[in-house]
Amino acid sequence: MTRTNSTILKKGSAISSLSDQEIRLPSFSETSEGDTHTIVLDGVWATHSVGTVDKKFKAIKLPTQPVRFIIDCAEITMLDTAGAWMISRLKLRIQDDGNEVEVLNLSKNNEILLDAVMHAVTNDKSEVVKPAQFQLSGVLAAIGKMSYSFAADFMASMNLLGAAVRGSQGKTGQGRRMSFAPIASQIDKMGVGAIPIIVLMSVIMGAIIAQQGAFQLRYFGAEIFVVDLVGILVLREIGVILTAIMIAGRSGSAITAEIGSMKMREEVDALKVIGLNPISVLILPRLVALVISLPLLTFVANMAALGGAMIVAQTYSGISPDAFMTRVREAVDMTSFFAGIIKAPFMAIIIGIIASVEGMKVEGSAESLGRRVTSSVVKSIFVVIVVDGLFAIFFAAVDF
Numbered sequence: 001m002t003r004t005n006s007t008i009l010k011k012g013s014a015i016s017s018l019s020d021q022e023i024r025l026p027s028f029s030e031t032s033e034g035d036t037h038t039i040v041l042d043g044v045w046a047t048h049s050v051g052t053v054d055k056k057f058k059a060i061k062l063p064t065q066p067v068r069f070i071i072d073c074a075e076i077t078m079l080d081t082a083g084a085w086m087i088s089r090l091k092l093r094i095q096d097d098g099n100e101v102e103v104l105n106l107s108k109n110n111e112i113l114l115d116a117v118m119h120a121v122t123n124d125k126s127e128v129v130k131p132a133q134f135q136l137s138g139v140l141a142a143i144g145k146m147s148y149s150f151a152a153d154f155m156a157s158m159n160l161l162g163a164a165v166r167g168s169q170g171k172t173g174q175g176r177r178m179s180f181a182p183i184a185s186q187i188d189k190m191g192v193g194a195i196p197i198i199v200l201m202s203v204i205m206g207a208i209i210a211q212q213g214a215f216q217l218r219y220f221g222a223e224i225f226v227v228d229l230v231g232i233l234v235l236r237e238i239g240v241i242l243t244a245i246m247i248a249g250r251s252g253s254a255i256t257a258e259i260g261s262m263k264m265r266e267e268v269d270a271l272k273v274i275g276l277n278p279i280s281v282l283i284l285p286r287l288v289a290l291v292i293s294l295p296l297l298t299f300v301a302n303m304a305a306l307g308g309a310m311i312v313a314q315t316y317s318g319i320s321p322d323a324f325m326t327r328v329r330e331a332v333d334m335t336s337f338f339a340g341i342i343k344a345p346f347m348a349i350i351i352g353i354i355a356s357v358e359g360m361k362v363e364g365s366a367e368s369l370g371r372r373v374t375s376s377v378v379k380s381i382f383v384v385i386v387v388d389g390l391f392a393i394f395f396a397a398v399d400f
Helices: 003-009 054-058 081-096 108-126 136-166 180-190 192-220 223-264 267-273 278-317 321-331 334-360 366-397
Strands: 027-033 036-045 068-079 100-104
Touching (some): 054 081, 081 108, 136 278, 192 278, 223 321, 223 334, 267 278, 334 366
Parallel strands (some): 036 068
16 A cells, blocks of 8 residues: 555545555456456545546446446445445446346445435436426416415505504504604605605606607697696606606615514514504504605606706797796696696505515515515506506596
């Protein structure tokens, strides 16, 4: 036994416990007698040594005629998972070639190890995941799951809304009362804090609509009608829908994150233990603040969009601010203004309820929190757009 081989093999603690006579690099020999082909394995077949024989072991040539193989492991002094995997790989290769193979002279522990590795290798080989083919049943199953999920979310939203409307008391058994301090704090966060971004977005949108409208109407010599276009479009649709989308992304996600983090830290359960109603403490102030803030922010967005349109109309089409305001008063009546403002409280309730429901669904992981925040924003924006479309159909039907 050379000093180099001892150094290679004694890296493992289990190998170092073997005697010098037992420490041998892995090797194998082949003999044939009649229709029986014998492969004799010798030495330490372990992780730190099998690399020296791996290429030769994989290159064993199988006879063209079917024969009986015997893998003799009597001379193996140590076997671990790496060695068992190499033996299993050779055994499967022989079997796949149509030959009979038998592993002999393994100790009881090594036989258990080889059976376990053989089982794992066989399962990995048999359980190959094949690409799923398109099936109509899969589409129907997905639609069914979405329907059940929508029904569950709708019922949870209605329960939460009913609990918020009914349970305005701050503490059970103390009568109905509402604390205005948390509502004022939430109005400051959701309403006042959102004014800069709402104004900036609305000014840009009003300017874009005015510029594109004037560019198209110029071909017909009717640039003055860009004021009608901007006024009606902004007051009835664009102002409220863009504000609601911005609040859904800004405040809705914050509500879900705040309630979800409290759910993760079991603070919601702690509120119940001390006798406080979590709906009244966490959800009701945010819901009321949204209902108050969103119509006011919609009004601010409308004025900002008209201001941006006025600037573009003067610089791009030569329409003075006085002419712009005069045309606005002539073309836009109060029904257009109220058509947008009326939608705002309903959209605020939708955003608050969806955000709260998703926050209550958060489980005990950061991944769950991120997933619920994303779901809250996506669902809120989708439902807000659908509700806006329903309002538009309703107003058209009643000629409002």
